[in-house]
Amino acid sequence: MTAINLTERIPNNVNLAGDRTLQRALEHWQPRFLNWWHEMGPEDFSAADVYLRTAVGVDAQGWASYGHVKMPDYRWGIFLADQIADRTIGFGDSFGAPVWQQVPGEFRSQFRRIIVTQGDTEPASVEQQHLLGHTCPSLYDLRNLFQINVEEGRHLWAMVYLLHAYFGRDGREEAEEMLTRHSGDVDKPRILDTFNEPIEDWLSLFMFTYFTDRDGKFQLKSLAESAFDPLARTCRFMLTEEAHHMFVGDTGIARVIRRTLEVMKEHGTADPAAIRRAGAVDLPTMQRYMNFWFTSSLDLFGSEVSSNAATTFANGIKGRPDESQYQDHNCSNATFEMEVPDGQGGVKKDAAPLRNAMNEVMRDAYIKDCEIGVKRWNMQIQRAGHEFRFSLPSPRFRRSIGAWLQVPTDPAGNLISAAAYSEGMPNWLPSAKDKAFIKSLMQRVVAPGKIAAWIAPPDRGINNLGLDYEYVKLA
Ligand SMILES: [Fe+2]
Ligand SMILES: [Fe+2]
Numbered sequence: 001m002t003a004i005n006l007t008e009r010i011p012n013n014v015n016l017a018g019d020r021t022l023q024r025a026l027e028h029w030q031p032r033f034l035n036w037w038h039e040m041g042p043e044d045f046s047a048a049d050v051y052l053r054t055a056v057g058v059d060a061q062g063w064a065s066y067g068h069v070k071m072p073d074y075r076w077g078i079f080l081a082d083q084i085a086d087r088t089i090g091f092g093d094s095f096g097a098p099v100w101q102q103v104p105g106e107f108r109s110q111f112r113r114i115i116v117t118q119g120d121t122e123p124a125s126v127e128q129q130h131l132l133g134h135t136c137p138s139l140y141d142l143r144n145l146f147q148i149n150v151e152e153g154r155h156l157w158a159m160v161y162l163l164h165a166y167f168g169r170d171g172r173e174e175a176e177e178m179l180t181r182h183s184g185d186v187d188k189p190r191i192l193d194t195f196n197e198p199i200e201d202w203l204s205l206f207m208f209t210y211f212t213d214r215d216g217k218f219q220l221k222s223l224a225e226s227a228f229d230p231l232a233r234t235c236r237f238m239l240t241e242e243a244h245h246m247f248v249g250d251t252g253i254a255r256v257i258r259r260t261l262e263v264m265k266e267h268g269t270a271d272p273a274a275i276r277r278a279g280a281v282d283l284p285t286m287q288r289y290m291n292f293w294f295t296s297s298l299d300l301f302g303s304e305v306s307s308n309a310a311t312t313f314a315n316g317i318k319g320r321p322d323e324s325q326y327q328d329h330n331c332s333n334a335t336f337e338m339e340v341p342d343g344q345g346g347v348k349k350d351a352a353p354l355r356n357a358m359n360e361v362m363r364d365a366y367i368k369d370c371e372i373g374v375k376r377w378n379m380q381i382q383r384a385g386h387e388f389r390f391s392l393p394s395p396r397f398r399r400s401i402g403a404w405l406q407v408p409t410d411p412a413g414n415l416i417s418a419a420a421y422s423e424g425m426p427n428w429l430p431s432a433k434d435k436a437f438i439k440s441l442m443q444r445v446v447a448p449g450k451i452a453a454w455i456a457p458p459d460r461g462i463n464n465l466g467l468d469y470e471y472v473k474l475a
Contacts, residue, residue, distance in 0.1 A: 004056055004079060011077030013058060014161070025164050026078075029175055033156070036179045037072060040127045042149055044134070046072050047475035050146045051462065055079050055154075058237050066463045068473060074150045078161040081236035089227040091319040091329040099229040100316075103166050107315050111228060112167050114317060116174050117191055118219060119159030120181065122152045124195035125208070127183035132205055135442035137452035140461060141202070143471035144248045148209065151241045158234045166230065193400065194296045201438045202455075203256065203281060207293035210249030210373060215300045217242055218321050218366045225319030250373050251458060256281055257377055258456040261384040270386060276437055279453045283381070283388045285438070288430045290390060291411060294370065295398040301366065302359040303402035304338055310355035320358065321365055331355050340403040345415055367395065398429075446474060 004013045009027060016023045038046065049068040057063045058081050087099045103111050126149050136142035156178060163171035181188045189196045194212055199205055220242060224235040263280040264270055272282035302309065312318040313331065320326065328334060336357035342348040354361075370392055378389045394413025396404045408421035411428055430438075441454045449468030451457050461467050 004058070004077065006054070006056065006075050006077075008077075011055075011075045012079070012161075014078050014080060014165075016078065019165075022165055025172060026161065029160060029164070029172075032176070032179055033076070033153075033160075034072065036123065037126075037153060040123070040182065041130060041153070042071065042126075042133050042146060043130050045146065045472075045474075046070065049473040049475075051143050051465075051469070051471045052147055052150060053463070055237075055241075058082060058240075063240065071146060071150060074153070076150070076154050076157050078157060079154075079237050080230065080233040081240075083229065083233060087229065087232075089316050090225055090323045091313065091331070092227070092316040093314050093330075094227060094316050095329050097227075099227050099232070101229055103228055107317060108167070110312060110315065110317055111231070112163070112170060112174065114223070114312070115159050115162050115167075115231065116178075118223065119156055119163070119174075119178055120191045121195050121216065122155040122159065123178060124181075124183045124190040124192075125212075126152050127190075128195065128197070128199040128208070129205060132199065132202065135202065135444050136446065137202060137455050138445055138450065138457070139448055139469075139471045140451075140458060140467060141252075141455075142446070143462065144244075145205070146472070148245050148248060151245070154241070155238055158238055162231060162234060192300055194293075194300055197296060201435075201442050202252070203286070203289055203438050204293070206249045206252030206256065207289050208249070209245050210253055211290075211293040211297040211370065212300075213242060213245040213249060214369060215297045215366060217246065218301075218362055218369075221321035222318045222362060225321075225323045227316030250376075252455075253286070253373065254377060254380065255456040255458060256286065256454065257283070257380055259454060260286075261380065261386070262456070264386065265384065270388065279441065281438065281441070281454055283390070285430070285434050287390055288428065288434060289438075291393050291397075292429050294392055298363060298367075298395055299399060299401045301363040304340070304360045304363075305352045305356050305403070306359050307356060309358040310353065313355050313358050318358075320361055336360060338403075341407045341415070347415070363395065367392065393428075446472070 004011050010016060010030060047070065050071055051066060052069045052074065053064040053066050054075050055063060056065045058079050089095055089097050089099055129145065129149060132145055133142060160175045160178060163175045181190050183190050184196045184198060199208055220235040220239050224232050226232045260275060260280045260283060263275055263278045267274055267278055272284055275282040323329060331354045334354035335351040336354045337349055337351045338360055339347050340350045374390050374392055381388055393411040396409045396413040397411050399405055408416050408418050410416055410424055443452060445452045448470045457467055461469055462471065
């Protein structure tokens with residue numbers, strides 16, 4: 001295991017001290033990052049002591065230590081997974097050749113764009129979540145929010161390191177830009193739409209961490225296959241941290257459902273109005289939140305057919321998640337079949353060259369992964385004896401990019417008229433009324449061991465601690 005020296009000004013396992021120019025450049029960026037954190041990070045909690053995990057190694061076992069830390073003192077740093085000896089390129093035109101320790105000149109701008117796009121999402125999500133601390137349902141949840149926030153900050157460090165270390169002056173300029181774009185900013189928004197959507201309540205946070213962080217998982221998995229070894233190693237370690245973010249979403253949604261089922265039982269009704277009066281979230285409202293975040297996240301994978309996707313695959317920049325599961329790693333002679341609108345109100349089958357369909361391959365894998373949670377949540381409902389079932393909308397529904405852009409369908413994917421679409425929308429996405437109701441539930445609970453009435457407690461605490469542990473010591 002490569003140990004991380006936490007006493008250095010920038011903790012790292014890349015021997016930063018051995019490259020004084022790079023070290024100085026990053027030390028110059030560090031105070032700007034901290035300014036950004038103070039301005040755009042969690043509002044008002046700078047003085048709180050938060051029970052956080054901090055990376056101390058990059059080994060799968062025992063890579064983190066836990067303790068109370070003030071967030072601005074968190075040891076953000078640069079941690080790459082250990083190098084794999086004799087690693088070779090796993091896909092594309094250069095399959096089988098040794099991986100690259102430097103960026104080949106001809107692929108430089110493609111690599112830079114991908115690293116910048118990934119990097120931009122990390123601080124974006126911190127900005128999206130910066131007010132949520134005020135309305136936390138418990139100290140346990142508050143701590144989890146802050147854990148995610150500091151780790152997204154670290155993921156920004158991960159990408160900024162690559163930009164500084166391998167992209168010269170262009171890279172340094174991009175690193176500056178990371179701190180000047182802001183989520184939802186009219187003039188300088190974040191690059192991807194989903195990361196400009198406000199997250200103003202905890203139900204949205206759980207949906208975001210389940211669906212949108214999971215998009216992150218698939219992007220990181222595909223970059224972990226990259227022929228550019230430092231990028232691959234960076235992403236492999238980020239995936240270790242990312243698992244907790246999706247855990248927060250998965251268990252968060254399950255806990256809201258559990259509480260709702262309790263209220264349904266207590267009151268002997270499934271009527272949404274009655275459930276709301278009793279202070280819980282009715283299941284149809286949860287479905288609408290799911291529809292919103294799932295469809296928004298689907299767009300992050302890009303168009304079904306994309307020459308850009310073909311190029312990044314051919315050039316060894318971005319592979320498929322878990323590339324080793326496939327037989328054919330070249331993919332230049334294969335096709336991929338998909339359903340697209342026929343332009344006359346129907347659907348037709350279309351085959352695209354597989355390399356051009358890589359976005360769709362990834363999106364399919366992502367959807368399968370999303371379905372696992374949905375199945376589990378439906379089991380909860382079934383066990384409680386209710387008919388209601390959650391379902392993921394069809395990938396045709398409400399798309400803002402690609403073949404299904406502006407093709408009106410219902411959530412099941414049936415083609416419908418534009419009029420039927422606008423009429424149906426208020427029932428398919430959270431309405432202003434839904435949002436106002438969810439907002440009304442967001443009352444801050446910060447007594448140790450106590451929890452808001454709209455969500456059930458978690459099954460267990462963090463790091464084997466109890467639920468009444470003081471995970472955040474408020475100043
Ligand atoms: Fe991240
Ligand atoms: Fe994340």
